[in-house]
Amino acid sequence: MLPTGPRVWLGAVAVLAALVVVALGILYAGSSGPGVVDVRAGAAVESAGSSWRHVALATDFLGELGGAAMLVVAAAAGALVLRRRRAAVFIVAGPGLTVAATKLLKPLVGRTIHDGHLSYPSGHTAFLTAFALTVALLATGRLGLGSAAGTSLVLAAATAAGAAMGWAQVALGAHYPTDALGGWCTALAVTPATAWMVDRTADRLVGRVPDVRQPDPR
Template sequence: MTTNTAAADFGAVLAQHPVGWWLAGMGAFALLGMVALQGLRALRRASPPLHRLLPRLEARWLMLVAMGASACTLVMAGATMAALAESGRTQGPWGALDDAVTMALRDRADTAVLQGFAMLTHLGDTWVLTALTLAVAGALWRQRRRLLATGWLVAMAGNGALTKILKNVFERVRPEHLHGIAQADGYSFPSGHSSASMVAYAMLAYLATRLLPRAWHLPAVVAAGMLIFTTGWSRVVLQVHYPSDVLAGWLLGATWMVCTVVVMESVSRWRSTVGRHMKLA
């Protein structure tokens, strides 16, 4: 059996049980959230690296400069996304999987299932996440959490800009979706809903670890994982994106979000260390 045939067969299996795979995917992403939480706690126990490298740079500007430098890690994610896009163009394994899932869903998806996912997909709509961005930023600013507010805005705006740039670079046409229950325009790769929901809900979980008691941390990351998978999977079920579009969106959003969190954690530790030194002086 060739790789392409295996990918096509697996895609057909995915399309036969969209609700079952949705439940399984939410569970898997919830587990990933738990792993990420443990990694974040390990990072917080480590020494602040930016304090050692740049002890005199003002913290606010340090974060912005470091955010630009950390974006260089997106090169690796970009290479992976380019491989996904190339596989789709040349009918490689991902291209076979994309076509198999999309065609099987087009033939078999139940109308009630499509209508349900058409409601869930609003979790990643631009107007929903824009309202969320402004509300969270305003609340953080009123509470004088300006580092968190700045990081939140940089994460959301930066991801939006990167997604738009990459869509114009790859110029992939969306799959044909004729059911009329959901519509989407513009280029397909990477999925903007997937990348934006990854950043928004993962960042909200991160903010919960900064602002809420420890008992709320695990529920926050579990909920974030479930919402992220739900948004991305809804785009596949509705046939407005290929699976590789969604995977690329998750990869983009996760990479940018991790860069943001690492810098924010480093700057936060740097500021607290410098503050202690100033009090002692």
């Protein structure tokens, strides 16, 4: 699930993203208001006007339970049709573990928005980023892309998805911009690690299955 070409670069990105998640978590721990970056970035998003609200709502739906389930089930079903069981597991585990990480981090950081709702990191942003990252990693492996092309595709997909959902969350007032950044970085940290874990687990299981094609020496 983790292509050989981009593996080193994605490992470095994952470590850097994890450090950003921790740094932002420490910076905004226990706070209940926007920081300087949030004010400036939020003003830029709000300048788009209310005419884009329906786009923001449609994007937000993809991070809700119904929309997220639709994306994951469709992608996993496609992988199973192609007889790629390992890919199907990764499609479920990648976004799933990423969202689980945001659920664990929120009470630890304790940042709130709108009457005490935990906000850091953004689970919606983390999910869509992780889903896009998962699909891009599978496409990279399927197409046999090299290190530069594969890394570029994966990071471009993750950035586009994270930017779209992050914008929607800020535009709808559900999160601060730094919450969205934290969600994006959470996906960048967790998803490659999940790919490595799926590969290692699957390889061990395959190694334990006896080769039925070999004749019994008895």
